[in-house]
Amino acid sequence: MAEAEDFVSQEPHLAVFKGSPRKRRRLDQKCRVFPPAEQSALKEYEKLELRTRRVLSNTYQKLIQSAFLDDDIPGGVKYLINRLLALIEKSSLDPFYIGLFGATGAGKSSLLNAIIHQAMFLPLSGDNVCTSCIVQVSSSSCEQYEAKIHLLSDQANELSAKLDPYIQTQMRNTDGGPVRTQIWPLIKYVEVTLPRSGMIPEGVVLVDIPGTGDFNSKRDEMWKRTIDKCSVIWVISDIERISGGKIHEELLCESIKACQRGLCQDIALVVTKCDKLYLPEYLREREGRDKVIESQREAILERNETVNLQKNRTLKEKLKRKLPTDSKVLEASDLVYTVSAQEYWRQDLLNEEETEISKLRDYIRKKFLEKKRKTVTEYVTEAFGILLLIDTFNSQDGLTNEYLHLNGLRRFVEERIQLLEKDVDQCFTQVEQPLQEGVRDARAFYRRILSGCLTRSKGNQGFHQTLKAVCLKDGIYASRTLARIDLNEAITQPIYDRVDPVFGNIFRTGKDTKSALIHHIDTFKQSLQEKMTEVVLKRRWESASCQHNFLIQEINAILGGLEGHILRKKKKIYESLCNSVQNDLKPCYEDAAHITGKKACERMKDAIRRGVDRQVAEDLFERAQERMKTQFQQLKNGIIEKVKGSVSTMLILASPRGESLYKELSDVKNEYKEMEKLYKSLREIAENAVMRRGMQEFLMRMSPRKVDSPKNSTLVLCD
Numbered sequence: 061m062a063e064a065e066d067f068v069s070q071e072p073h074l075a076v077f078k079g080s081p082r083k084r085r086r087l088d089q090k091c092r093v094f095p096p097a098e099q100s101a102l103k104e105y106e107k108l109e110l111r112t113r114r115v116l117s118n119t120y121q122k123l124i125q126s127a128f129l130d131d132d133i134p135g136g137v138k139y140l141i142n143r144l145l146a147l148i149e150k151s152s153l154d155p156f157y158i159g160l161f162g163a164t165g166a167g168k169s170s171l172l173n174a175i176i177h178q179a180m181f182l183p184l185s186g187d188n189v190c191t192s193c194i195v196q197v198s199s200s201s202c203e204q205y206e207a208k209i210h211l212l213s214d215q216a217n218e219l220s221a222k223l224d225p226y227i228q229t230q231m232r233n234t235d236g237g238p239v240r241t242q243i244w245p246l247i248k249y250v251e252v253t254l255p256r257s258g259m260i261p262e263g264v265v266l267v268d269i270p271g272t273g274d275f276n277s278k279r280d281e282m283w284k285r286t287i288d289k290c291s292v293i294w295v296i297s298d299i300e301r302i303s304g305g306k307i308h309e310e311l312l313c314e315s316i317k318a319c320q321r322g323l324c325q326d327i328a329l330v331v332t333k334c335d336k337l338y339l340p341e342y343l344r345e346r347e348g349r350d351k352v353i354e355s356q357r358e359a360i361l362e363r364n365e366t367v368n369l370q371k372n373r374t375l376k377e378k379l380k381r382k383l384p385t386d387s388k389v390l391e392a393s394d395l396v397y398t399v400s401a402q403e404y405w406r407q408d409l410l411n412e413e414e415t416e417i418s419k420l421r422d423y424i425r426k427k428f429l430e431k432k433r434k435t436v437t438e439y440v441t442e443a444f445g446i447l448l449l450i451d452t453f454n455s456q457d458g459l460t461n462e463y464l465h466l467n468g469l470r471r472f473v474e475e476r477i478q479l480l481e482k483d484v485d486q487c488f489t490q491v492e493q494p495l496q497e498g499v500r501d502a503r504a505f506y507r508r509i510l511s512g513c514l515t516r517s518k519g520n521q522g523f524h525q526t527l528k529a530v531c532l533k534d535g536i537y538a539s540r541t542l543a544r545i546d547l548n549e550a551i552t553q554p555i556y557d558r559v560d561p562v563f564g565n566i567f568r569t570g571k572d573t574k575s576a577l578i579h580h581i582d583t584f585k586q587s588l589q590e591k592m593t594e595v596v597l598k599r600r601w602e603s604a605s606c607q608h609n610f611l612i613q614e615i616n617a618i619l620g621g622l623e624g625h626i627l628r629k630k631k632k633i634y635e636s637l638c639n640s641v642q643n644d645l646k647p648c649y650e651d652a653a654h655i656t657g658k659k660a661c662e663r664m665k666d667a668i669r670r671g672v673d674r675q676v677a678e679d680l681f682e683r684a685q686e687r688m689k690t691q692f693q694q695l696k697n698g699i700i701e702k703v704k705g706s707v708s709t710m711l712i713l714a715s716p717r718g719e720s721l722y723k724e725l726s727d728v729k730n731e732y733k734e735m736e737k738l739y740k741s742l743r744e745i746a747e748n749a750v751m752r753r754g755m756q757e758f759l760m761r762m763s764p765r766k767v768d769s770p771k772n773s774t775l776v777l778c779d
Contacts, residue, residue, distance in 0.1 A: 093261050094425055102429065104745045105436045109152060112443050112738055119450065119731045120144040139709065143446055153263050153435050155198070156428055157289050157323075160330075161269045161315060162296030163307040167332035168268050170401040171296065172197060174417045175266065175424075177259050179405055181252075182268065193279065194249035194286055195268040199257030208251040212278050216246045248282050259421060261428045272310060273538025275529065280538045287314065288322030288631060292427060294420075298333040299398075302367065307543050312375075316382045319389065320563055321634035323627065326389050326427070328397060329375055330420070334364050335400040335409055357409045364398035372396045383564045394419075437742060438620060444739040445613025451732040469591065473707055476587050481700050483580040487566060488692040490575060494562050495688065498555030499681040506551045506681075510672060513550050514665045524661040531653035531664065534642055548642040551672070552684065555637055567630050577626065584703075585619050618706040622699060629698065633691040640684035644675050 091099040091106075123141050160168045169182040182195065260266065267286055274280045287293070293315045297308045318324040342359050353359045375395050383389065397420060403410040404417045412418060516523050526545070530537040535547040565575045573579060589612050648671025652664045672680075 092258055094429075098425060098429060101745070102432065105432055108738060108741060108745060109436045109439060112440050112735070113148060115447070115731050115735050115738070116144055116148050116443055119447065119728050120148060122728060122731075123450075140446065140450060147439070147443055147446070150439070153432055155265045156263055156291055156431055157265045157267055157286075158292045158294065158424065158427075159267045159269050159287060159290035160294050160296055161287065161311055163301075163311065164271055166296045166298050166301070167401060168270070168296050169195075171330065171332055171399060171417075172266055172268055174399075174401040174404045174415075175259060175420060176254060176257060178254075181254075193247045193274075194270070194282060196249065196251045196265050197254065197268070198252075198265045199254040199260055199262050201262070202253060202255050204255055206253040210248045210251065211246055212248050212276070248279055249286070260424060263432075264424055264428055271539065272307060272314070272542075272544035275533075275538055277533065280536075283538070287318050288324075290318065291323050291431075292326045292328070293318060293324050294328050294330045294397075296330050296332060299331055299336055299367070300333070302331055302371065310543060312378065316379065317634075319383060319387075320560060320567075321631045325569070326392065327375075327379070328392075328395055328423075329371055331364075331367060331371070331396065331398045333400065333402070334367075334398040335360060335403045337363060360409060361414065368396045368398050382560045384561065384568055387564065387568065394423075440738055440742055441613060442617045442620075444735050445617055447728065447732045447735040448613060450728050470711060472591050473588065473711070476584055477700065477704060477707070480580060480584045480703065481696070483583070484577065484696045484699060487575070487577050487580055488696060490562050490566060491559060491692065492689070494558040495555065495685045498558035499685050501554035501558065502551060502681045503676060505554055506672065506676060507669075509550050509553070510547065510669060513545065513547055514668065520661040524664075527661060527664050528653060531649040531668070534646055534649050536642075546638075547668070548638050548645065552637045552641050552681075555681065555684070559637075563634065567626070581619055581622065581699075585615055588615055588707075614710045615707075618703070618710065621706075622702060625698060625702065626695070629691070629695040633688060633695065636688045636691045637684045640687045641680060644680055644683060645671065648672060648675065 091102050094102055120141065123137065123144065160172060162168050173179060173181050176197065176199075182197075254260075267290065269283065269286055273283050295308070295312050295315050297311075301308060312329070315324070315327050319327065337356065337360050339356050339359055342363065343353060346353070346362075351362070353362065372395050376390060379387070379390055389395075397416050399416045399420065400410060401415070401417070404412060404415040407415075514527070526537060526542075530545055530547065537545040565573070566577050568576045569578065592612065648668060651671065652667040655664045655667060
């Protein structure tokens with residue numbers, strides 16, 4: 061988090077801003093990751109945010125000091141104090157998660173090491189399975205390397221000794237050395253912090269997400285939560301398994317689902333180990349082409365370009381089937397990267413640029429700057445709205461008894477809220493027909509789908525224990541090495557296939573279309589703002605300009621705050637189909653799990669089939685359909701309730717007062733003027749932040765550096 065200045069608490073209710081040269085130096089160090097043009101833009105945004113925090117802190121102190129003079133603090137003053145404190149304590153930038161999502165052995169750890177320019181930071185072991193849990197890597201201003209090990213239980217230290225003989229995997233070294241043990245089953249995830257990285261911005265978290273889940277329920281839950289909180293997902297697959305790999309396809313489908321239910325807005329396919337190529341075989345496969353290949357390097361570059369073009373086209377087609385055709389992710393020029401972590405260090409065949417590691421770093425910086433720009437813009441705008449209102453209360457002209465004809469405005473707001481409720485209803489109605497069609501498809505194909513999940517080409521050998529694990533986990537089996545099994549998701553997939561495009565349209569965050577929820581919220585916002593402007597212009601109330609501006613800004617803040625609520629509910633809505641089916645099939649799974657003895661595997665399969673048949677006959681899919689519709693209804697109700705409550709409070713604050721109830725407020729003219737300057741400077745910064753690439757990009761390419769060894773390190777075990 062950006063902190064060029066500190067908050068020092070002098071009294072329980074006072075926050076004082078204090079700057080220091082050390083903090084300014086930290087800002088310079090923080091920006092060194094970026095080339096000159098981007099450094100300039102980032103510094104401007106950081107300074108703008110910090111100056112805004114200083115203004116808010118000073119204003120907060122004045123309000124607190126004034127309020128202490130009166131035992132009976134008006135509700136409006138309490139509202140302002142709470143709003144100011146919430147803004148002061150608001151984080152500069154939430155962590156920006158980029159998930160490296162790939163099967164075991166795909167090269168995630170090697171890729172991550174290359175991106176952070178630390179050759180052996182995450183352990184590598186050739187072809188052996190290495191990463192066994194989620195690893196988060198970020199940078200900070202700390203002086204040493206730090207690692208926090210998050211355990212499954214707050215008694216995991218004591219439990220470890222007792223469970224040693226039962227859970228450890230003993231591995232004898234090939235050189236005849238001592239036996240090594242693995243205690244990964246006790247670990248939920250690992251959090252690693254780098255000291256002052258010159259490769260990734262502070263605030264970016266790279267997450268190594270192994271396999272397709274984990275058989276431990278807590279670790280599997282963590283696996284799913286981690287995917288959903290990633291803003292960007294890179295699906296990692298090595299060059300030898302990029303075509304036809306079942307697990308690779310499953311990971312890609314899981315990533316697309318994250319776009320639907322979670323925070324993910326960008327997906328890319330990263331093909332690793334692209335320096336691997338057997339030249340004689342490649343030359344034989346390309347016979348007949350005009351271009352002559354004379355070296356291993358030329359062959360690698362040609363092959364990588366071909367893979368890039370083919371996979372980019374394939375990925376776009378897959379995304380178009382699941383997402384709206386004008387989704388932001390489909391506008392990306394690069395959806396596929398062909399990288400080589402080994403050649404990044406050796407550079408025997410490829411130079412650094414050709415390994416495309418630097419290209420991924422550019423991607424990270426670009427996404428980070430986009431988020432920083434958006435966060436600071438929203439922060440400064442909201443702060444300006446609060447200062448507008450406070451300054452209004454200290455203006456005699458602002459207390460006019462005929463301000464904005466508020467009774468008429470209230471009636472207008474009530475009418476618009478009713479219209480918003482109707483529009484949201486119609487927006488959510490879009491999903492009803494796809495739901496019905498999906499239920500029809502699920503009824504038609506569930507037996508075939510279930511049979512495919514329960515049948516193994518090599519027979520039941522070794523499948524009995526897996527199937528029992530599936531039943532004990534309510535239809536789900538996750539393994540670090542095998543493909544994920546989820547019977548509930550499998551038989552509801554026909555419904556999702558119908559619903560996905562419409563669902564994406566409803567919750568789109570990019571282009572504004574009438575099918576999107578955000579369109580109706582924006583329409584409501586604009587109607588209120590236009591009405592207020594109309595009233596002010598019609599009555600020529602120059603004295604009301606401050607109140608008018610406050611209301612405009614406050615509406616933006618209120619409706620902007622709905623975004624988090626909608627995102628949280630979106631995930632619950634999307635998962636409601638699968639969760640409903642899983643809940644209804646629990647008795648079926650429990651019955652099958654208790655089957656033992658001769659031909660237990662086949663009898664378990666029969667029990668599952670009979671149980672699903674019975675539930676389908678009793679409207680299994682129809683109940684799931686109704687539960688999703690109920691979730692949509694609850695989201696609509698939540699939106700309307702939040703809008704009603706917030707807008708009502710806003711209008712009360714702007715109401716005329718015969719005698720000022722805000723006499724306690726100190727004069728904040730200076731703070732208001734400074735905040736006004738900061739607000740106006742937003743546009744200037746945006747104009748100066750236009751990136752001038754070309755030569756600057758070339759100059760920023762970093763030559764290989766000496767790899768620092770983690771001399772100082774801290775290891776922390778966390779509950």
